[in-house]
Amino acid sequence: MTFNPLKEKGMPLEKQLRNWHQIVAKPYKKQKVDCYTRTRQILMNGIEVEGWGFKHQFNRFMSEVDSDDKATISRLGRIENQQQMTCNWLCPADQSVLETTLGYEQVAVDLTAWLAQNEPDEYVKETFNFGLLEDFDHLYRYSQFAYMTEGIEPSDIVQGQTDVIVGRPTQHHHNCNGLRLRNFYDKNTASPQTKVNILTVLSGEQQTHNFYAEHGFMYADHVLRETYAEIKDVEEEHVTMYESLIDPSESMFEKALLHEFTEVCNYYTCYEDETDEEIKKYWEIFLDMEIGHLKLVADMFKKYEKRDPEEIIGSEIVIPCRFTSQKAYVQKVLEKEANKRLAPDGKYYKNYDEIPEDWASYDVQERLSEISAPSENCIKLIEIYHDRDIVEASENLKNKEVTILEKGLQTKAVAHNTVMPDDLQDMIDKHEQREKQKEEII
Numbered sequence: 001m002t003f004n005p006l007k008e009k010g011m012p013l014e015k016q017l018r019n020w021h022q023i024v025a026k027p028y029k030k031q032k033v034d035c036y037t038r039t040r041q042i043l044m045n046g047i048e049v050e051g052w053g054f055k056h057q058f059n060r061f062m063s064e065v066d067s068d069d070k071a072t073i074s075r076l077g078r079i080e081n082q083q084q085m086t087c088n089w090l091c092p093a094d095q096s097v098l099e100t101t102l103g104y105e106q107v108a109v110d111l112t113a114w115l116a117q118n119e120p121d122e123y124v125k126e127t128f129n130f131g132l133l134e135d136f137d138h139l140y141r142y143s144q145f146a147y148m149t150e151g152i153e154p155s156d157i158v159q160g161q162t163d164v165i166v167g168r169p170t171q172h173h174h175n176c177n178g179l180r181l182r183n184f185y186d187k188n189t190a191s192p193q194t195k196v197n198i199l200t201v202l203s204g205e206q207q208t209h210n211f212y213a214e215h216g217f218m219y220a221d222h223v224l225r226e227t228y229a230e231i232k233d234v235e236e237e238h239v240t241m242y243e244s245l246i247d248p249s250e251s252m253f254e255k256a257l258l259h260e261f262t263e264v265c266n267y268y269t270c271y272e273d274e275t276d277e278e279i280k281k282y283w284e285i286f287l288d289m290e291i292g293h294l295k296l297v298a299d300m301f302k303k304y305e306k307r308d309p310e311e312i313i314g315s316e317i318v319i320p321c322r323f324t325s326q327k328a329y330v331q332k333v334l335e336k337e338a339n340k341r342l343a344p345d346g347k348y349y350k351n352y353d354e355i356p357e358d359w360a361s362y363d364v365q366e367r368l369s370e371i372s373a374p375s376e377n378c379i380k381l382i383e384i385y386h387d388r389d390i391v392e393a394s395e396n397l398k399n400k401e402v403t404i405l406e407k408g409l410q411t412k413a414v415a416h417n418t419v420m421p422d423d424l425q426d427m428i429d430k431h432e433q434r435e436k437q438k439e440e441i442i
C-alpha cells in the first residue's frame with residue numbers, strides 16, 4: 001500500500017462548511033451496530049476534539065503567524081468542530097451512558113493492544129502495554145454496574161470481541177503524577193508511526209476522561225458515581241502518561257502537521273475497515289477534508305520553517321489502528337504484567353516485588369482509598385445481586401481469574417474493602433453451588 005496524502009488533491013477549505021442537516025447525521029442503531037463501528041465512532045470523536053482544541057491553542061500561543069494564516073487556522077478549527085459533532089452524534093439517544101462507557105473502554109483496550117503490536121519503539125510499546133491493562137480492568141469494573149444498574153450483559157456492547165475479567169486492580173492505578181511522566185521520543189529520529197500512534201491513543205484517552213467528567217454524575221447510585229470519579233482520575237493519569245511521550249521541542253507547526261496527518265491516517269483506516277455503508281460515506285468525506293487540512297498546514301510549515309513536510313510525516317500514510325479482536329495478545333500481557341508498576345526513578349517499570357517501601361504512589365493511593373475504593377465496592381455489590389462478578393472470557397482464562405488477581409494485588413496501600421483472592425474464590429464457589437441448586441429445582 002502506498003498512499004502519500006501530500007500528493008493527493010483533497011477537498012478545498014472553501015467547500016468544507018456544511019449545513020446543520022449535513023452536520024447532524026442519522027445515528028446508528030445500538031441493537032444492530034457492529035461493535036467496531038462504534039469504537040471507530042468513539043475514537044474519531046476523540047481525535048476531532050483534540051484537532052479542534054489544538055487549533056485554539058495554536059492561535060493563542062503563536063505570535064509569529066500572520067493574520068491570514070491565523071484566519072486559516074481558525075476556519076480549520078470550525079471544520080474540526082463540525083466533524084466532531086457528526087462523529088459524536090452518530091451515537092443514538094437510547095444508548096445509555098454505561099453502554100457508551102463500555103464502548104469507550106473497548107476502544108482503549110483494543111486500540112492500545114493494536115498499537116503495542118505495531119509500535120516500532122520498544123519503550124513506547126511497553127508504555128502501551130502498561131496502560132492497556134488498566135483500561136482492561138476498567139471495562140471489568142464498569143461491566144458490573146452495567147449489569148446491576150441496567151441489566152446489560154457486557155457482550156451486548158463488546159459482542160464477544162473483548163474479554164471482560166479482572167486485570168491490574170483499578171485501586172492500584174493511582175500514582176504520583178510525577179511518576180507517570182515518561183521519557184519522550186526524539187523528534188528527529190522517531191518514526192511517523194510512533195508519533196501517530198501516540199497522538200491517536202492520547203486523543204482517545206483525553207476524550208474518555210472528558211466523557212466520564214461530563215457523564216459520571218448522571219446516575220443516582222453513589223457507588224457508581226464514585227467509580228466514575230475514580231476511573232476518570234486514572235484517565236487523567238493516562239493523558240499525563242501518553243502526552244509525556246511526545247518530544248516537547250516539536251514546533252507548533254510540526255505539531256499542526258502531525259495532528260492533520262493523524263486525522264488523515266485514522267480516517268483512511270476507518271474508510272478501509274468500515275462495514276456500515278452509511279457511516280463509511282462520512283469517513284470518505286472526512287478523509288478528503290483532512291487531506292485538504294494537511295495541505296494547508298504543510299504550506300505553512302514550508303513558509304515558516306523552510307523545511308519539507310515529508311521530513312516530519314514521511315511520504316506515505318501509516319495505519320494507526322485496525323479494530324479487531326485482540327483477546328490473545330491482551331491475555332498474554334495480562335498474565336505476564338498484571339504486577340507491573342511505575343518505577344520510582346528512571347521512568348521505567350518494575351515488578352511489584354521490586355518496589356521500595358517509600359514509593360511515592362503509596363501516599364496517593366492511601367489518601368484516595370482511605371475510606372474505601374469504589375472499584376472494589378462494585379464487586380462487593382455484584383456479589384449481592386449475582387453471587388459473583390460478571391466475567392466474559394474463555395473457560396481457560398476464567399479459570400485463571402483468582403491467580404490474575406493474586407498477581408495484580410499489592411501488599412501495601414490496599415483498601416480495607418478489597419476483594420481478596422480468597423473472597424473471589426468463595427464467590428465463584430458459591431455461584432457454582434447456587435447454579436447446581438437451580439438445576440435441581442428446575
Ligand SMILES: [Fe+2]
Nearest residue numbers: 051080083263
Ligand atoms: Fe478533523
Ligand SMILES: [Fe+2]
Nearest residue numbers: 105108135138
Ligand atoms: Fe479506562
Ligand SMILES: [Fe+2]
Nearest residue numbers: 135205235238
Ligand atoms: Fe485509559
Ligand SMILES: [Fe+2]
Nearest residue numbers: 051263290293
Ligand atoms: Fe483536520
